[in-house]
Amino acid sequence: MEIKELSKHKRIYNDLKQKIVSGEYPFGFQLLPEIELSRQLSISRPTVSKVYQNLQQEKLVEKRIGAGTFVIYQRERKAGLLIGLLLPGSGESEIFETIGDQIMKKSQERSFHCLWVGASVNEPAVRRQYIEKVCQGYVDRKVDGVLFSPLERTEEKDEVNDRICAMLARANIPLVLIDRDTCSFPARSHYDLVSIDxxxxxxxxxxxxxxxxxxxxxxxxxxxxxxxxxxxxxxxxxxxxxxxxxxxxxxxxxxxxxxxxxxxxxxxxxxxxxxxxxxxxxxxxxxxxxxxxxxxxxxxxxxxxxxxxxxxxxxxxxxxxxxxPCEAIGAAAVEILLAKIENPNRTPVQVHLLGxxxxxxxxxxxxxx
The missing domain is CATH 3.40.50.2300 (Response regulator)
Known part of the structure; x- marks a missing residue:
């Protein structure tokens, strides 16, 4: 193999390995066929084949005859994750109680811990005053992620919701929204969102x-x-x-x-x-x-x-x-947040469930x- 090809081999190998180890290419992800990747990168097919062989030797991928090459590497999830729930509407609508209960149930199945503070404040004005303090408490506790149903039914809701999102962003805490976005339809925020359609x-x-x-x-x-x-x-x-x-x-x-x-x-x-x-x-x-x-x-x-x-x-x-479908909303929100914690750079998704x-x-x- 020529020096130029060796250099390309190393660069492609390092790039693919980084994407696999970081979680950008998750478990089960199918890599491009060798011939397609060689055309895309303008390199020889033997070079691509060698890269895939090296990745397979490191148990990062697996070549399946007649199917393709798939990622088999699974990152070890951080033990004892701590997730904060910000569900200010649970004092007014019982759907958030059901969603919260499902999240707590998933915490046992997926071995993470939940903080759920101020779950049943009834008055919108009181929720407005309280929710930012709760969020600051989560930041101080250095939670690994937050599930947030944005505040409503108070004139300052947009400002409060923006401050909460900014507070979490400054602390680099992943955030998934539940039931509603932080901005008015048809605008869309850049956060993950789980709701009904x-x-x-x-x-x-x-x-x-x-x-x-x-x-x-x-x-x-x-x-x-x-x-x-x-x-x-x-x-x-x-x-x-x-x-x-x-x-x-x-x-x-x-x-x-x-x-x-x-x-x-x-x-x-x-x-x-x-x-x-x-x-x-x-x-x-x-x-x-x-x-x-x-x-x-x-x-x-x-x-x-x-x-x-x-x-x-x-x-x-x-x-x-x-x-x-409250239980399904809670379960989906948990899975999306765990994926976000594992790979903070993943593209935000919007999940619409049918009721x-x-x-x-x-x-x-x-x-x-």
Whole structure:
């Protein structure tokens, strides 16, 4: 082998080895076929073959007849990883309790430790004040990674979320977002994100009400809601457009569902009204206020929610909702964070999991007679 080829051999060998050992080429990754790599790098095939042989001798790759060359090296994961949970919404929505429980379960299976501080703060203003202190505590503890569901329902949510992300970035702590992004749809942050497909969920729930012959459809959410709600609204509006009912700004109502003055602005009666609430908690509060105003669900209007929290089926009118796959969200978030800890330079991913509609009484008009 000539000196020039020897130099190329060493450079290619070192480059491939570094990518394998760093985790950029993970276990099971298939290397390019020898002939393709030789063409790509303008070197002889025997040189590439020699590189692959050297990698195989070091037990970094394995050549499988008729299949190709695959990475068999597995990095030893750091023992006793410490992961911090920032789930400020768990005081308001039980989906975060279920997600958190699944993360704790995975910590036993995957041998890491969890810190979950301030899990059940109910008031948005209190969560806003508390969450940064919790995050700073995680930084001081030098956690290996953080699973974060960005703050919502407070005017300063964007600033607080940005400060938390910046705090973790300065400390070089890997971060995976759960349920929602830190910026409004259609913008996208550069962090890994695990959630349901909120656009699809909004479409599904709106289509369900269209199937019930609703022709005046309203999407209702509280002020300063999460970006995931924007995606549900987009799916809702797409369903309307597809049905030949061009959406208007007046069909998106923003307010507190337990305030009678706000609820009084909601049209009832004919044409048949359907309300898509941003989540089950909003739907439950709206049901209570509608009852005070002598508005009957199933006669004057129908409504649906999202999440399928435990009491959704026990409401005065059992609630049709979109069930979140909470356990799958928690499990996926853990795996993505562990991969991020192992290889901080990996490309961020966005994982959208499918939930399912759970049909109950609240989305049907009662037939006369």
């Amino acid at each position: 909120n656009f699809h969920a909004g479409f599904v729930m709106t289509q369900h009400l269209l199937d019930q012959q609703c022709r005046q459809l309203i999407f209702l959410h509280r002020p300063f809601s999460a970006p995931s709600v924007d995606m549900r609204i987009a799916g809702h509006q797409y369903a309307l457009t597809k049905a030949g009912l061009p959406p208007t700004a007046s069909q998106v109502l923003i307010g507190e569902p337990d305030e009678e003055a706000f609820v009084a602005t909601i049209p009832v009666g004919s044409p048949e009204v359907g309300i898509i609430c941003a989540n089950d908690a909003t739907a439950a509060a709206l049901m209570s206020t509608l009852k005070k105003r002598n508005v009957t669900i199933g006669e004057d209007l129908v409504l649906v929610g999202f999440d399928d929290i435990r009491y959704a089926k026990h409401l005065l009118t059992p609630l049709t909702t979109y069930r979140q 399912e509609i759970v049909v109950r009484e609240s989305s049907f008009f009662r037939k006369a007679g």
